[in-house]
Amino acid sequence: MNNINADIEQVIQTFFEESTELLIQMEQTLLALEGNPRDEETLNALFRTVHTIKGGAGLFGFDSIVDFTHIVENLLDQLRNGRLTVDQNLSELLLRCKDYISNLLDMATQKKNIPPEMNHVGENLLTRLNSYLGLAPSNNALPHPATGGKVIKPDSENKLPQEADAKLEREEAHVINEAWHLSLRFGPDVLRHGLDPLSCLRYLAILGEIVSATAVWDSLPDPSDFDPETCYLGLEVDLKTDATKQAIADAFQFIRDEMRMRLLPPQAKISEYLAALEEMSGNDILRLGDMLVKTGALTTYELEDALRIQKDRGRSEQPPPRVGEVMVENSLAVPEVIEAALQKQQHHRDQNNTLTRHVRVDAAKLDRLIDLVGELVVIGASQALTAKRLGDTALMESASMLSRLVEEIREVALRLRMVQIGETFARFQRVVRDMARDLDKEAKLIVTGADTELDKTMVERLADPLTHLIRNSLDHGIEAPSERSSLGKPLYGQIYLNAYHDSGSIVIEVADDGRGINTDRVLAKAMQAGLVAHDAKLTRQEILQLIFSPGLSTAEQVTDLSGRGVGMDVVRRVVDGLRGTIEVESILGSGTVIRMRLPLTLAIIDGFLVGINRAFYVAPLDMVVECLDLNDAQGSRGYLNLRGEVLPLLWLNRIFAVGAPEINARQSVVVVQSAGRKAGLVVDQLLGEFQTVIKPLGEVFRRLSGISGATILGSGEVALILDIPALIQHATARTFAAV
Numbered sequence: 001m002n003n004i005n006a007d008i009e010q011v012i013q014t015f016f017e018e019s020t021e022l023l024i025q026m027e028q029t030l031l032a033l034e035g036n037p038r039d040e041e042t043l044n045a046l047f048r049t050v051h052t053i054k055g056g057a058g059l060f061g062f063d064s065i066v067d068f069t070h071i072v073e074n075l076l077d078q079l080r081n082g083r084l085t086v087d088q089n090l091s092e093l094l095l096r097c098k099d100y101i102s103n104l105l106d107m108a109t110q111k112k113n114i115p116p117e118m119n120h121v122g123e124n125l126l127t128r129l130n131s132y133l134g135l136a137p138s139n140n141a142l143p144h145p146a147t148g149g150k151v152i153k154p155d156s157e158n159k160l161p162q163e164a165d166a167k168l169e170r171e172e173a174h175v176i177n178e179a180w181h182l183s184l185r186f187g188p189d190v191l192r193h194g195l196d197p198l199s200c201l202r203y204l205a206i207l208g209e210i211v212s213a214t215a216v217w218d219s220l221p222d223p224s225d226f227d228p229e230t231c232y233l234g235l236e237v238d239l240k241t242d243a244t245k246q247a248i249a250d251a252f253q254f255i256r257d258e259m260r261m262r263l264l265p266p267q268a269k270i271s272e273y274l275a276a277l278e279e280m281s282g283n284d285i286l287r288l289g290d291m292l293v294k295t296g297a298l299t300t301y302e303l304e305d306a307l308r309i310q311k312d313r314g315r316s317e318q319p320p321p322r323v324g325e326v327m328v329e330n331s332l333a334v335p336e337v338i339e340a341a342l343q344k345q346q347h348h349r350d351q352n353n354t355l356t357r358h359v360r361v362d363a364a365k366l367d368r369l370i371d372l373v374g375e376l377v378v379i380g381a382s383q384a385l386t387a388k389r390l391g392d393t394a395l396m397e398s399a400s401m402l403s404r405l406v407e408e409i410r411e412v413a414l415r416l417r418m419v420q421i422g423e424t425f426a427r428f429q430r431v432v433r434d435m436a437r438d439l440d441k442e443a444k445l446i447v448t449g450a451d452t453e454l455d456k457t458m459v460e461r462l463a464d465p466l467t468h469l470i471r472n473s474l475d476h477g478i479e480a481p482s483e484r485s486s487l488g489k490p491l492y493g494q495i496y497l498n499a500y501h502d503s504g505s506i507v508i509e510v511a512d513d514g515r516g517i518n519t520d521r522v523l524a525k526a527m528q529a530g531l532v533a534h535d536a537k538l539t540r541q542e543i544l545q546l547i548f549s550p551g552l553s554t555a556e557q558v559t560d561l562s563g564r565g566v567g568m569d570v571v572r573r574v575v576d577g578l579r580g581t582i583e584v585e586s587i588l589g590s591g592t593v594i595r596m597r598l599p600l601t602l603a604i605i606d607g608f609l610v611g612i613n614r615a616f617y618v619a620p621l622d623m624v625v626e627c628l629d630l631n632d633a634q635g636s637r638g639y640l641n642l643r644g645e646v647l648p649l650l651w652l653n654r655i656f657a658v659g660a661p662e663i664n665a666r667q668s669v670v671v672v673q674s675a676g677r678k679a680g681l682v683v684d685q686l687l688g689e690f691q692t693v694i695k696p697l698g699e700v701f702r703r704l705s706g707i708s709g710a711t712i713l714g715s716g717e718v719a720l721i722l723d724i725p726a727l728i729q730h731a732t733a734r735t736f737a738a739v
Helices: 002-035 040-059 063-080 087-108 116-133 163-178 197-209 245-250 267-277 288-295 302-315 323-329 335-344 363-390 392-415 422-438 457-476 481-486 519-528 539-547 568-577 725-739
Strands: 180-186 209-216 234-240 259-264 418-419 445-447 454-455 493-502 505-512 581-589 589-597 604-612 616-618 624-632 639-642 645-651 667-674 679-681 683-694 707-712 718-722
Touching: 002 040, 002 087, 002 616, 040 063, 040 197, 040 245, 063 087, 063 116, 063 197, 087 116, 180 197, 180 245, 180 725, 197 209, 197 234, 197 245, 197 624, 209 267, 245 302, 245 457, 259 683, 288 302, 288 335, 302 323, 302 639, 363 392, 363 604, 363 683, 392 418, 392 718, 418 422, 422 445, 422 457, 422 493, 445 519, 445 707, 457 493, 457 568, 457 589, 493 568, 505 639, 519 539, 568 581, 604 679, 624 679, 645 667, 645 725, 667 683, 667 725, 679 725, 683 707
Parallel strands: 445 493, 616 718, 645 679
Antiparallel strands: 180 234, 180 259, 209 234, 418 454, 493 505, 505 589, 581 589, 604 616, 604 683, 624 667, 639 645, 667 679, 707 718
C-alpha cells in the first residue's frame, strides 16, 4: 500500500511541475498576444495550455482549479471564435487569472485550504470573467478548496446526471449521429494505483454533454475469482462536444498507461479531416501518422499505439504490416481519411521526424555527480603525480589516458547543469509591463542572447539581481512620456537585456535609453551619507560604483518601488558571491549600461598553476594571456612595456606575505586579463595547466581580498584560487596613483 501511495504522489508531483511550466508559457503567450491580438495560432496555444491544466486537475480532484480554469477556458474559446478581442484590460484580467491559478496550485501542492482573502480574489476575477461572457456574477464562485492531492473517490457526486438518459430517450438517433463515441477499457491495476475511472467521466462532462454511457463487464470473472481491488470495468460513451479529438484524448493523459481507448468521430468531423488533408501541401505533407495528427483525425496517443502494434507484429510477420493497415484493423482512424492521407503523401513516405526526448533529473543528483567528478579529478591528479615520481612509463601512460577521460566526463557533467538563460529573461516581460503601468510610463523590454547557456545554480541566483536592475532602470532611468517627448526621444523607453559569452565568461547586460546617472548627485549623496570623505578625489568609475553602496539612494521620495537604498547592494553581494564583477557605464541624458561578468561554472575550471616560494596559486586559464621572463631592470619600475602597452605588475609574494623568493631565483610574469584590462602577476614557478575543483572558503576568509576559493592538488596540498578581476583592479589603481 505504501508503494501505491508513493506512486500516486509521484504522479501528482509531476502534474504540479508540468503545470508550473505551462503557467510560464501562458504568461509568455499572453504578453505575445498583446502585440498581435488576432493571431490564431497564439490563441490556440493559450487555449491548449489552460485546457491541459484543467484536465490534469480534474483527474486528481483539484476541483477549485478545474472550476476556475473552466471559466477561463470559456473566455478563451470566445476569443478563438472571434466573438471577443484581446485589449489591454482583457489581457490584464487574463494575467491576473494566471497568477490566481498559480496560487491555487501552490495551495494544492501544500495540501492547504484556500484562505478567505484568496477566495475573495477568485470571486472578483470570476465576476469580471463572467461580465465578458455575458453571465450573471456567481455568489459561490469557488465551491470548495483544493483537495490537497487526494484522488477522487467514488461517491454520489460522480454519478452521471439523469438528464442525460432522458435526453437520450427523446433524441437518440439524431444526437448519437452528432456525438463522439468513446470505447474505454480500464486496466486491472487502475484501482490499486488510486485512479478512479469515474473521474474521467466527470471531466468529460465538462468538455461537453454525455448523451449515453454504458458499462461493459465482458472481463468480469466468475464470483469465486473476483478480486475487489481489480478493475473489470469498460465503458461505451457517446459525447456531444465541440472539442477536438486530441482534447478528448488529453482528458485521459494521466491514466493513459492504465487503459485502452478508441475514439470514433461524428460524420461532420470526418468531412473536416478530409478538407484539411485536401488543403495540405509542401512541407505539411509528412509521414502518414503525423499528417493524421496534424489534421486532428488521430491523437498522438493513438499514433503511439499504432506504431507499437506495428513493431510487435513485425517480430512475427514478414513483411511487417503497414501502419495504415494497423490503424484500420484497430479502429484507430476512419478508413476513408487514411486513404486520403496516403494519396497525399505517396512521394513523401521516407521523410522522418526526430523526436526530442527529455529526462527530468533531480538537481540534487546533478550536484552530487559534479561533486564526484571533482573528487575524480583530484584522484587523477594524484595518480599522475605518483606515476611521474616513480618514473614508471606504463603507469604514466595509464595516468595520461585517465586524465583525458576524466576531462571528457567533466565536460559532459558540467554541460548537464547548463541551462539557457532565456526562461529567466522571459519573466521580465511581465515585470516591465506591470511596472510601467504603475508608473504611468511607456516602456518595452528587448531581449537578446536568450539562448546563452549558464550553470543552473547561477541562473537561479541571478533572478533577484536582474529584477532589481530592471526595476531600477524603469523607475530611475526611463523618463515619463511627456519628458521624453520634450527631449526628442521616442515615447516608448527601451530596456535591453542581453547575454553573451566572452573570454570564458558570461556577460549579462541591463541597459536603458533613459536619463543616465548624475555622478555629481551620486557623490553628494554619498558624502551626505558618510560613505565618502568630503575631500575625497574619486574617478568617474569609482563614483558610479557608489550606487552599489548599502543605504545610498538618489530618489527624491520614497515609493513602493524605490527610494530606500535597498536593492543595488543586493546585486553587488550576489555578483561577488558568484565570483563575478560588475561594471557601470552611463552618459547623462542618454542612458546606462550595467554589465555583470560571471564565470561559466562554479564547480570545476581549467586553471594555470603557479608557485611563490613554497605556496601554490591557481589562475583561471581563460584569463591567462601569456607568460614572460622578468629581468631586474623591468621589475624595479613596477610595470613593463608589453609591445607598446603599459602592463602594471603585482608581486604576489608581497600581496600575500609568503616571503621573498630565493636569491638569484628566476621570476616570471603571468599576463592575465579581465574586462579588457591586463596586469602582470610576478611568480617564482610556472607549473602548467591544472584541472581545478573549486572549494569555497570558510566564513573566516570570506572578506579575503584577491582570493576566490581553494583547491586540492594531487599531492594533497592546498592551492588558493586567485580572484583575477580584483587583482587587476588593485594593480591598475596602484599604477595610476603612482603616475
